Amino acid sequence: MISSDRLLPGVLQALRGELVVSCQANPGSPLRRPEIMAAMAQAAELGGAAGIRLQGFDDAAAIRAVTALPLIGLTKTDRPDTDIYITPTSAEAVRLADLGCEIVAIDATLRPRPEPFAQMVARVHAAGALVMADISTFAEAQQAMQDGADIVSTTLSGYTPYSRQQEGPDWELMRELHAQQLPFSAEGRLSSPDDAAKALAHGAAFVVIGSAITRPDVVTGWYVNALKKES
Numbered sequence: 001m002i003s004s005d006r007l008l009p010g011v012l013q014a015l016r017g018e019l020v021v022s023c024q025a026n027p028g029s030p031l032r033r034p035e036i037m038a039a040m041a042q043a044a045e046l047g048g049a050a051g052i053r054l055q056g057f058d059d060a061a062a063i064r065a066v067t068a069l070p071l072i073g074l075t076k077t078d079r080p081d082t083d084i085y086i087t088p089t090s091a092e093a094v095r096l097a098d099l100g101c102e103i104v105a106i107d108a109t110l111r112p113r114p115e116p117f118a119q120m121v122a123r124v125h126a127a128g129a130l131v132m133a134d135i136s137t138f139a140e141a142q143q144a145m146q147d148g149a150d151i152v153s154t155t156l157s158g159y160t161p162y163s164r165q166q167e168g169p170d171w172e173l174m175r176e177l178h179a180q181q182l183p184f185s186a187e188g189r190l191s192s193p194d195d196a197a198k199a200l201a202h203g204a205a206f207v208v209i210g211s212a213i214t215r216p217d218v219v220t221g222w223y224v225n226a227l228k229k230e231s
């Protein structure tokens, strides 16, 4: 079962029912180099991914150069003045659009922010890209769609102090979004093909997987911890 929403705009239609692979290495990872993320993106495309999620201007340029797949771009910015860290300003969002990202992901949590979300959406649209609103709760999803977002993503559930804290995906949030027909992508702590399929069954328009595919350092830790529990 795929999301009943029929109004996904533009390039988002091409992602319906498909897999997007997030190619982002953590700070400190030896993989955190644009050419390595570009190779990851190519490997994901070979495997059948229909889109790529990425972070940073250098990675956006490197990945745009090697694939025609739709790109979901974002920046991760640590600012002392705000907890908003996924693409906090429209200057960053528009630059990602100018680098060829068809979709820009923006933190749409209801925390104090440097710039109103609705204003950012208008500027990204004017630059010719769509907006994915990264949310942590159902209330944030509703607000983001009212403010003009094209789709929401469950990315930030568990990463704000007031959202559900759990080790796995936020299935309950997916149920709420689907029940109210809000178009969403399932993202965050999905770690197996079964999780991905289950997300579509929960009404996701498409599925974004990161760590389980493109962070071997993180995945290694999953195995090491499992062995520790047994020994």
Ligand SMILES: CC(=O)N[C@H](C=O)[C@@H](O)[C@H](O)[C@H](O)COP(=O)(O)O
Binding pocket: 022, 024, 074, 155, 156, 159, 187, 188, 189, 190, 208, 209, 210, 211, 212
């Ligand atoms: C919370 C946050 O900053 N998430 C980031 C957003 O782009 C990425 O670090 C995640 O890898 C991505 O959301 C995919 O999730 P997972 O790696 O769990 O499959």
